[in-house]
Amino acid sequence: MFVRFVVGDDGEHHRLLTGIVAEARFLRDNDRLTVEERDRLEDTYQWFNDHVPVPPFATAGWPRDVVSWFKDDATEAISRMWDLIALLRDHDVPTRMLRSARPGKVLYEDAFQVVVEEWKHL
Numbered sequence: 001m002f003v004r005f006v007v008g009d010d011g012e013h014h015r016l017l018t019g020i021v022a023e024a025r026f027l028r029d030n031d032r033l034t035v036e037e038r039d040r041l042e043d044t045y046q047w048f049n050d051h052v053p054v055p056p057f058a059t060a061g062w063p064r065d066v067v068s069w070f071k072d073d074a075t076e077a078i079s080r081m082w083d084l085i086a087l088l089r090d091h092d093v094p095t096r097m098l099r100s101a102r103p104g105k106v107l108y109e110d111a112f113q114v115v116v117e118e119w120k121h122l
Helices: 020-029 035-051 075-090
Strands: 002-007 067-071 095-100 104-109 113-118
Touching (some): 075 095
Antiparallel strands (some): 104 113
């Protein structure tokens, strides 16, 4: 099973939803976070940079709409994502967790995640 955390409401199609990392960055870059929230966000980003490989989005020649899904046994990384969700919810940003056994055509895989071209239907 794989999980993906996204911004959006239940009625929105999964292929139109953005990831929570990008949305949290948007809040930071638009000065919508307190100093404490910004520090917490930067600590979370640093943890990901130190522990989770960065897929080669810029150099792989993948389509623009590929997305990352966590493997469900990447428990520490998933726990850190809940920290980002809490931050977004504090700013009234709607979030969802998607689950799928087959989220799409796998283009990349490591111990924590897959990058996929999503299917039209999960």
